[in-house]
Amino acid sequence: xxxxxxxxxxxxxxxxxxxxxxxxxxxxxxxxxxxxxxxxxxxxxxxxxxxxxxxxxxxxxxxxxxxxxxxxxxxxxxxxxxxxxxxxxxxxxxxxxxxxxxxxxxxxxxxxxxxxxxxxxxxxxxxxxxxxxxxxxxxxxxxxxxxxxxxxxxxxxxxxxxxxxxxxxxxxxxxxxxxxxxxxxxxxxxxxxxxxxxxxxxxxxxxxxxxxxxxxxxxxxxxxxxxxxxxxxxxxxxxxxxxxxxxxxxxxxxxxxxxxxxxxxxxxxxxxxxxxxxxxxxxxxxxxxxxxxxxxxxxxxxxxxxxxxxxxxxxxxxxxxxxxxxxxxxxxxxxxxxxxxxxxxxxxxxxxxxxxxxxxxxxx
Amino acid sequence: xxxxxxxxxxxxxxxxxxxxxxxxxxxxxxxxxxxxxxxxxxxxxxxxxxxxxxxxxxxxxxxxxxxxxxxxxxxxxxxxxxxxxxxxxxxxxxxxxxxxxxxxxxxxxxxxxxxxxxxxxxxxxxxxxxxxxxxxxxxxxxxxxxxxxxxxxxxxxxxxxxxxxxxxxxxxxxxxxxxxxxxxxxxxxxxxxxxxxxxxxxxxxxxxxxxxxxxxxxxxxxxxxxxxxxxxxxxxxxxxxxxxxxxxxxxxxxxxxxxxxxxxxxxxxxxxxxxxxxxxxxxxxxxxxxxxxxxxxxxxxxxxxxxxxxxxxxxxxxxxxxxxxxxxxxxxxxxxxxxxxxxxxxxxxxxxxxxxxxxxxxxx
Numbered sequence: 001x002x003x004x005x006x007x008x009x010x011x012x013x014x015x016x017x018x019x020x021x022x023x024x025x026x027x028x029x030x031x032x033x034x035x036x037x038x039x040x041x042x043x044x045x046x047x048x049x050x051x052x053x054x055x056x057x058x059x060x061x062x063x064x065x066x067x068x069x070x071x072x073x074x075x076x077x078x079x080x081x082x083x084x085x086x087x088x089x090x091x092x093x094x095x096x097x098x099x100x101x102x103x104x105x106x107x108x109x110x111x112x113x114x115x116x117x118x119x120x121x122x123x124x125x126x127x128x129x130x131x132x133x134x135x136x137x138x139x140x141x142x143x144x145x146x147x148x149x150x151x152x153x154x155x156x157x158x159x160x161x162x163x164x165x166x167x168x169x170x171x172x173x174x175x176x177x178x179x180x181x182x183x184x185x186x187x188x189x190x191x192x193x194x195x196x197x198x199x200x201x202x203x204x205x206x207x208x209x210x211x212x213x214x215x216x217x218x219x220x221x222x223x224x225x226x227x228x229x230x231x232x233x234x235x236x237x238x239x240x241x242x243x244x245x246x247x248x249x250x251x252x253x254x255x256x257x258x259x260x261x262x263x264x265x266x267x268x269x270x271x272x273x274x275x276x277x278x279x280x281x282x283x284x285x286x287x288x289x290x291x292x293x294x295x296x297x298x299x300x301x302x303x304x305x306x307x308x309x310x311x312x313x314x315x316x317x318x319x320x321x322x323x324x325x326x327x328x329x330x331x332x333x334x335x336x337x338x339x340x341x342x343x344x345x346x347x348x349x350x351x352x353x354x355x356x357x358x359x360x361x362x363x364x
Numbered sequence: 365x366x367x368x369x370x371x372x373x374x375x376x377x378x379x380x381x382x383x384x385x386x387x388x389x390x391x392x393x394x395x396x397x398x399x400x401x402x403x404x405x406x407x408x409x410x411x412x413x414x415x416x417x418x419x420x421x422x423x424x425x426x427x428x429x430x431x432x433x434x435x436x437x438x439x440x441x442x443x444x445x446x447x448x449x450x451x452x453x454x455x456x457x458x459x460x461x462x463x464x465x466x467x468x469x470x471x472x473x474x475x476x477x478x479x480x481x482x483x484x485x486x487x488x489x490x491x492x493x494x495x496x497x498x499x500x501x502x503x504x505x506x507x508x509x510x511x512x513x514x515x516x517x518x519x520x521x522x523x524x525x526x527x528x529x530x531x532x533x534x535x536x537x538x539x540x541x542x543x544x545x546x547x548x549x550x551x552x553x554x555x556x557x558x559x560x561x562x563x564x565x566x567x568x569x570x571x572x573x574x575x576x577x578x579x580x581x582x583x584x585x586x587x588x589x590x591x592x593x594x595x596x597x598x599x600x601x602x603x604x605x606x607x608x609x610x611x612x613x614x615x616x617x618x619x620x621x622x623x624x625x626x627x628x629x630x631x632x633x634x635x636x637x638x639x640x641x642x643x644x645x646x647x648x649x650x651x652x653x654x655x656x657x658x659x660x661x662x663x664x665x666x667x668x669x670x671x672x673x674x675x676x677x678x679x680x681x682x683x684x685x686x687x688x689x690x691x692x693x694x695x696x697x698x699x700x701x702x703x704x705x706x707x708x709x710x711x712x713x714x715x716x717x718x719x720x721x722x723x724x725x726x727x728x
Contacts, residue, residue, distance in 0.1 A: 026513025027511075027513075033423060054420045054422055054423070055423050055428075056419070057421065059416070060503075063428065063563075064435075066570075067566060068567055069431070103570065104571055139424075139513060141429065143428050149390025151569070153574065162424060164513060184555060186556050189553040191548060191549045191550030192552070192553065193567065198567060199431025199563065200562070200568060201564070203431035203432055203467055206432070207467070225553040225554070226589070235515075236515050
């Protein structure tokens with residue numbers, strides 16, 4: 001493993017840490033960040049951990065105009081004994097490179113990024129909250145920072161890793177949400193950027209979310225952009241249905257983001273010998289299953305919430321109440337198992353967890 | 365007209381102006397920029413013209429992560445007598461508000477924005493090149509600058525107008541380009557953001573452009589994302605076909621950007637009594653017309669190039685050579701008329717031009 005040296009400049013002052021009891025998502029950030037620069041011909045260089053500080057960009061920076069930017073999201077957990085756990089971070093770095101390629105941006109060295117992340121977390125380990133349900137959210141991202149108004153890939157980029165202590169997604173445990181099936185707006189289409197974790201996919205979803213919110217729904221269920229028949233994602237999460245004992249989730253098709261929680265759930269279900277399928281799922285099929293009393297559970301999956309059960313699905317005014325608007329047993333079991341593995345309360349039979357105890361000691 | 369006061373802070377130093385003979389597109393910027401801030405509950409405020417300077421943003425600024433950003437592009441021309449001309453700037457501000465709304469961003473006051481633009485151009489008028497084919501490119505844009513990692517519309521934004529002197533798009537007059545019909549990648553789909561001028565649409569097009577470039581084509585022809593049959597845009601321009609004496613362009617359908625040059629050409633053709641239609645156009649129709657010897661001209665239209673003739677269209681290996689790879693008479697006539705109106709060499713029967721001579725005098 002070739003590791004470029006990381007320059008470290010520690011902050012002269014330390015911010016006050018937020019109260020873990022009242023932590024929200026994505027509002028407070030730690031004292032330091034990792035960053036690196038890219039220039040055509042020179043590659044990635046100047047790896048450094050520096051005090052968390054504003055970014056200075058020319059107003060003509062390509063990221064503002066043509067959206068060359070990709071990101072990732074993962075979490076670190078800390079046990080009372082001081083062990084820090086990361087959940088499949090190598091999967092995030094791998095996916096980041098797929099996203100970078102789709103956006104014509106230079107790939108990062110995945111090992112280097114993981115090393116930088118580990119080093120940053122070592123420095124910020126006191127920022128990882130330990131209260132049940134809390135964690136340290138990690139946001140790696142790359143932006144094009146060349147000042148140029150031409151529509152072409154930039155020749156200069158900056159890579160960042162920032163950290164944010166976050167609270168439990170569900171203050172009082174997981175509870176089902178109401179979802180509106182989206183018929184007007186489309187998140188992504190085959191041939192577009194839906195499979196990449198890039199800004200434009202999220203910007204395009206805001207309007208639908210706003211309209212759904214006005215109607216009392218917390219998120220939308222995205223349908224495919226071509227036939228408007230097949231289920232794609234829910235909000236910014238992947239989606240699973242339990243129908244007549246079988247678990248189904250939309251197959252990766254180019255417009256769906258391949259979630260790491262999604263992938264882990266597929267492995268878990270397989271491990272448990274629960275029948276599971278990745279395939280196309282139409283809204284007609286969902287409705288038929290519902291009418292036949294066979295639609296047992298629906299839940300979204302993602303890093304922020306882990307599992308988000310769906311209690312109501314509204315399709316053009318036809319309301320399907322799932323599992324009596326209660327969290328289903330499979331959603332509960334998946335949530336408990338995944339979060340227990342993530343926090344070290346349960347054994348990890350898949351080698352998903354990277355424990356930073358030794359790594360931190362070594363780096364100290 | 366209610367005009368909020370604009371604070372003006374002039375730069376202590378002036379940059380050297382680029383040589384108009386060697387000007388390129390979007391690389392140099394003037395001494396000053398206009399900017400304003402938005403905060404929920406407070407609205408747009410702090411309108412100011414300040415020295416052109418870097419933007420300082422929190423690394424968690426929403427624009428980097430979720431792509432809330434929209435922009436516009438237009439040009440100012442200066443005659444030897446000092447008259448400054450703007451081409452339909454009110455159309456840009458109107459479209460910017462449509463884009464802002466699609467992205468759940470706060471609308472700007474269009475009159476205010478036009479006033480700010482005029483004021484900024486007054487200060488920077490010596491930056492407007494006068495050499496044939498040169499102009500001052502104007503880039504208004506709005507970015508979400510709130511530091512928050514939640515997927516939700518920001519509560520804070522910043523509006524900018526920056527100016528860039530640009531050279532003739534075609535150094536030796538207009539000449540036809542080779543275009544590849546894109547079958548794999550999709551720019552935008554109905555229900556998405558294709559009708560808005562927002563970063564994500566441009567980011568998604570880079571990959572196709574890169575692949576086309578490797579094959580010797582300067583741009584791609586985008587097809588609809590649903591059936592992959594109907595023509596949408598060419599690169600980041602609208603597209604026109606002259607078939608058997610009639611001019612046709614794809615009708616606005618939600619995934620095509622409604623270009624201001626496109627709109628002006630439709631008016632011009634109508635004024636000239638040339639048959640013109642806005643409707644769906646399939647690649648099959650284009651091929652049939654070509655085989656029947658009726659495909660007379662193809663050209664793209666946009667602010668940067670005004671008119672960009674297509675000399676070759678490659679559809680899955682089937683190469684259509686248009687007008688013997690020469691610029692067609694209609695493309696030439698449209699280019700000459702539009703640029704003559706824009707630069708004041710020809711009368712403007714449509715009231716498209718805003719002359720800033722008097723306005724500048726009044727503001728002085």
